[in-house]
Amino acid sequence: MGRVVSSASMSLDGFVASPDNDPGALFDWYEAGDVEIVNAGDLPPFHLTRASADYWQGWVQELGCLVVGRLLFDITDGWKGEHPLGVPFVVLAHEVPTDWAWAHTGNGHFVTDGIEAAIARAQELAGDRSVGVAAGTVAGQALAAGLLDEVAIDLVPIVLGEGHAYFADVDPAAVRLGDPTTVIPSARVTHLRYPVLR
Amino acid sequence: MGRVVSSASMSLDGFVASPDNDPGALFDWYEAGDVEIVNAGDLPPFHLTRASADYWQGWVQELGCLVVGRLLFDITDGWKGEHPLGVPFVVLAHEVPTDWAWAHTGNGHFVTDGIEAAIARAQELAGDRSVGVAAGTVAGQALAAGLLDEVAIDLVPIVLGEGHAYFADVDPAAVRLGDPTTVIPSARVTHLRYPVLR
Structure with a gap:
């Protein structure tokens, strides 16, 4: 089975979105270079530095499936069935929507019986891939349940002051991370990957 | 005049101390290596990795004076008059203590008329040095007043959940940082320095 990796852009004070779910300057690094990256689906391409593009391509090649919460699904309308990363996604929900x-x-799969079942379903879909x-509630639940292998943070040099935390509703004492295995400085972002210690 | 640089160890969620002012695992990197660093004053030596020691020595050579808040002064009893870094320090206080x-x-200097006066006094004492x-209230005030040139963060792979923020009481929109000029991975810490954009 592949690895289970949480991932998000994060402000210096640990937030992955503002209170109204606006990423704002958290996503500036997606247009900070001149290497064009083409999305799956109907989103326009974006433009990374060479360092960010290399990191991004490695992540795309590694990735087999995503697990997301119902809020992100609703905000994006489930990416109209095609996630920009071109992979299937599992939505952790209270109920399966009947009108999507x-x-x-x-490409969209729904799991209603908890984070363990959601990640197990995603691992089936991902095969050997990650x-x-x-980040947010789903990552917090996965971490609390001991299901995360790695934490990927795209650290952005801004302060939000309030918003949605990378790890929501988790006991901080449960967050035991090792030293980063990846540290890649780029423009408007530093890419970091930390192993979760068990 | 030298540069004005805020500095602290910080958790991934942006805190420089727990609510009860306990640094806890934030300071694990001070004993994560075998390069002995001798303090000024009567504190025992500590032990850094080679990478952290090189970064630390550069900081010590650069530094000419510190500006601290009254809380830190009280907690440490003003380091008994000799800061571990061997430099004079300016305490931003409401009143000058008469019984210290x-x-x-x-080595201890007291300024009661605000952050600008405190930093001006520190720059006199520092000469060409930084x-x-x-971090905390003092750094927040300095940043809000446009007095900070750089933000140094020793980023520690822990989550505190609550505590004292690196930038206390500051409008997040005022925190405009450039990309880090220093990114040094080490053990239990990644050393980062960000320029403040004006």
Whole structure:
């Protein structure tokens, strides 16, 4: 089975979005270079530095499936059935939506019985590839349940003051991380990957 | 005049101390290697990795004076008049203490008329060297007043959940940082220095 890795852009004070879910300057690094990256689906391309592009391509090649929360699913309308990273996604939800217009794509999967089942389903779909876990409530639950292998942080030199924490609703004492295995400085971001200690 | 640089160890969620002012695992990197660093004053030596020791020595050579808040002064009893870094320090206080037992050392200076006066006094004492500003309320005030040139963060792979923020009481929109000029991975810490954009 592949690794389970949470991932998000994060401010210096630990937030992955403002209170109203606006990423704002957290995503400036997606247009900080001249290497064009093409999305799956209908989102326009974005433009990274060479360092960020190399890191990004490695992540895309590694990734087999994503686990996201219902809020992100609703905000994006499930990426109209095609996530920009071109992988299937598992939505951790209280109920399976019956009126999602893009269910026919077959790329969205719904799990209603908890984070362990969601990650298990994602691992089935990912095969040997990694499962990416959205930061916030889902990453917090995965970490608390001992299901995370790594924490990937795209550290952005801004301060938000308030917002959604990378690890929501988790006992800080449970967050035992090793030294980063990846430290890549770039423009408007430093890419970091930390192993979770068990 | 030298540069004005805030500095502290910081958790991944942006705290420089727990609510009860215990640094806890924030300071694990001070004993994560085998390069002995001798303190000024009567504190015992500590032990850094080679990478952290090189960074530390550069900071010590650069530093000419510190600006700290009254809380830190009280907690440490003004380091008994001799800061471990061997430099004079300016205490931003509401009143000058009349009963400080170590006033005779001449290393502690008190400024009661605000952050600008405190940093100006520290720059006099520092000459061409840098002024170090303690994270928290003092760094927040210095940043808000446009007095900070750089932000140094020793980023520690822990989550505290609550505590004292690196930049206390500051409008996040005022925190405009450039990309880090220093990124040094080490054991239990990554050393980062960000320029403040004006």
